[in-house]
Amino acid sequence: MAEFKGQVEIVVASGKGGVGKSTVTASLAVLLAGRGYRIIAADADAEAPNLHLVLGINEWDEVEDYLEGRIAYILEDKCTNCGVCAEVCPFGAVEYKDGHYTINPLICEGCITCSMACPEKAIRYRFKVKAGELRVASKTRYGFPLVSSELVPGRPNSGKLVTEVKNRAKKILGAMDGIVLVDAAAGIGCQVISSLTGAQIGVLVAEPTPASLSDLKRIHKLTKHFVIAPMLVVNKHDLNPEFLPHILEYAEDNNIPVAGMIPYDEHVVHSLVEGKPIVEAYPDSPAAEAIRGIADYIAENVLTDWKAWWRKYKPAKPEPYIPVLIRPEKK
Numbered sequence: 001m002a003e004f005k006g007q008v009e010i011v012v013a014s015g016k017g018g019v020g021k022s023t024v025t026a027s028l029a030v031l032l033a034g035r036g037y038r039i040i041a042a043d044a045d046a047e048a049p050n051l052h053l054v055l056g057i058n059e060w061d062e063v064e065d066y067l068e069g070r071i072a073y074i075l076e077d078k079c080t081n082c083g084v085c086a087e088v089c090p091f092g093a094v095e096y097k098d099g100h101y102t103i104n105p106l107i108c109e110g111c112i113t114c115s116m117a118c119p120e121k122a123i124r125y126r127f128k129v130k131a132g133e134l135r136v137a138s139k140t141r142y143g144f145p146l147v148s149s150e151l152v153p154g155r156p157n158s159g160k161l162v163t164e165v166k167n168r169a170k171k172i173l174g175a176m177d178g179i180v181l182v183d184a185a186a187g188i189g190c191q192v193i194s195s196l197t198g199a200q201i202g203v204l205v206a207e208p209t210p211a212s213l214s215d216l217k218r219i220h221k222l223t224k225h226f227v228i229a230p231m232l233v234v235n236k237h238d239l240n241p242e243f244l245p246h247i248l249e250y251a252e253d254n255n256i257p258v259a260g261m262i263p264y265d266e267h268v269v270h271s272l273v274e275g276k277p278i279v280e281a282y283p284d285s286p287a288a289e290a291i292r293g294i295a296d297y298i299a300e301n302v303l304t305d306w307k308a309w310w311r312k313y314k315p316a317k318p319e320p321y322i323p324v325l326i327r328p329e330k331k
Helices: 021-034 084-088 113-117 158-173 190-196 210-225 244-253 267-274 286-302 306-313
Strands: 007-013 039-044 062-067 070-074 094-097 100-103 123-127 130-137 146-151 178-184 201-206 229-235 258-262
Touching: 007 021, 007 190, 021 039, 021 178, 021 201, 021 229, 021 267, 021 286, 039 158, 039 190, 070 100, 084 094, 084 100, 084 113, 113 123, 130 158, 146 158, 158 178, 158 190, 178 190, 190 210, 201 210, 201 286, 201 306, 210 229, 210 244, 229 244, 229 286, 229 306, 258 286, 267 286, 286 306
Parallel strands: 007 178, 007 201, 039 146, 039 178, 201 229, 229 258
Antiparallel strands: 062 130, 070 123, 094 100, 130 146
16 A cells, blocks of 8 residues: 555646547556555546546446536517627627527527626526536555536536536545545636646646647646646657657746656557557556656655655746736727
8 A cells, every 4th residue: 555645636638639638647647546545537628528438438337417607598578689688798699580589599698798788688698507417436456436526508507517526526535534536628728727726746748749849838737827836748759859859948948847758659549449458558658667667756756745845846936927908009
């Protein structure tokens, strides 16, 4: 049994889709759980969750509706078809069909602009609309639980649903020692920000390409905002050896330790088809061997004293991410 005291949240992120986050997360969860660590896995991609597919989960022990927000609708008996609502709607949700105006529920964000502008006060709202589902597999075949979610198409606020996922994972962990292992979504949007909030350690996955390096810089910027200590995993490192030094140079210049590099391996595709983590489906494959090395790095260098590791590699000071506001030009 691994000796580990306290609680830590580790988030696997990238800034770019398709680089292997879920593959890495699933295998790390299996390997660390096999070492005796208490693991709670959390899929923080509410729009396109797939960690359960990699872990071979077909049924959920708990499924709860997530109710959030509001959707506008028009009272036909009060509407005079003036069209003001269509003119002011910032999302283009108001449509003219069959001689009257309607509001498309898949597009409406519930922003109240239309109801404020309507001269006939003909707009009402449905509250606590089903925005998604919160799902829990209380015990995977690997012994640890998985918390996931799925957003209803067209509904906003995926970040809030991700926060619910993480809160449920922490509730399952309770006061016990253990690790919440989060599989983040791609990009740097709302649900990724929710994925990073509260985490102490980041596993940043990148590929040796200019696009991946650009997105690595963006997600690294966010980890600095949240004072997260990052490590780097380079996936498919051998596909573009000419560009690999650029990725490693960025890591060295920014005090990001390299936890490991995974070679391109067709066994990964086969394992995904089989619904199994690569370390279970093909344990002797090159990719599985590399991921075991990453798990060894985390267990031996990070989890022995994660607070000391965090202090060593966290940003020297918080670097708030301040968005650039582009104001419309005055005419």
